[in-house]
Amino acid sequence: MFLNVYGAIAFAAPLDLTIHQWTILAVFIGICHSLVVESVIMKKIGLSNTYSYTLRITVGFIVAFITALMPSQWFSSTIVENSFKVLEYSSITDLLYNSFLNSMILSVKIILLIIVLIFIMDFIKSRKFIQDSKKNVSKGFSLTVGIFLGITYGAGILIKEVESGRISKEDIFYIGTFLMICHAIIEDTLLFVIFGADFTMAIVIRTVSAIIISYILLLIYRKNQDKRI
Numbered sequence: 001m002f003l004n005v006y007g008a009i010a011f012a013a014p015l016d017l018t019i020h021q022w023t024i025l026a027v028f029i030g031i032c033h034s035l036v037v038e039s040v041i042m043k044k045i046g047l048s049n050t051y052s053y054t055l056r057i058t059v060g061f062i063v064a065f066i067t068a069l070m071p072s073q074w075f076s077s078t079i080v081e082n083s084f085k086v087l088e089y090s091s092i093t094d095l096l097y098n099s100f101l102n103s104m105i106l107s108v109k110i111i112l113l114i115i116v117l118i119f120i121m122d123f124i125k126s127r128k129f130i131q132d133s134k135k136n137v138s139k140g141f142s143l144t145v146g147i148f149l150g151i152t153y154g155a156g157i158l159i160k161e162v163e164s165g166r167i168s169k170e171d172i173f174y175i176g177t178f179l180m181i182c183h184a185i186i187e188d189t190l191l192f193v194i195f196g197a198d199f200t201m202a203i204v205i206r207t208v209s210a211i212i213i214s215y216i217l218l219l220i221y222r223k224n225q226d227k228r229i
Contacts, residue, residue, distance in 0.1 A: 028064035
């Protein structure tokens with residue numbers, strides 16, 4: 001929760017998780033990771049650390065629990081079925097050699113994926129319409145950027161708008177809440193897909209959860225604001 005996605009994967013990789021379990025982890029870690037760093041960004045647009053931590057940890061466990069209750073038959077991954085086999089080793093040396101070889105192959109896969117993702121993100125960020133949009137940020141653009149590129153970009157580009165007062169507190173609350181649940185859905189999910197997570201289910205679960213929970217919390221926020229008035 002306090003480190004990035006790569007740290008979580010490093011600990012989970014040797015556990016031989018099932019497709020369903022990898023998807024549960026993808027959903028939970030996708031929502032609840034890098035809390036310290038990303039909460040600082042959310043605080044800059046007006047959302048407190050207490051709210052950020054409480055929301056992401058609570059929602060992470062709730063959505064992961066709901067995912068765990070879903071039938072395993074709903075989850076599929078050809079990567080797991082084709083790549084992981086039960087092996088027997090004749091000696092400790094053979095075990096260590098194969099473990100080292102497999103870890104090297106896995107490392108290469110992760111490195112290649114990261115390189116491709118970084119290239120794609122840098123390409124997107126270098127486009128003229130992205131650069132021009134910084135001068136005239138809209139709610140829709142902020143959400144789109146955050147969903148695909150992450151909280152750092154989605155919430156980060158709102159900071160100037162927040163400081164200038166051109167965006168309402170209600171909009172900040174909704175955008176921030178949505179992005180804390182559903183951000184960087186392609187990059188984060190693909191990292192877990194390497195190990196067998198169901199790409200489609202992980203994305204659908206996070207997106208639907210973000211829509212429902214953000215809307216409910218927005219209604220609660222509006223009622224509280226009305227009471228103060």
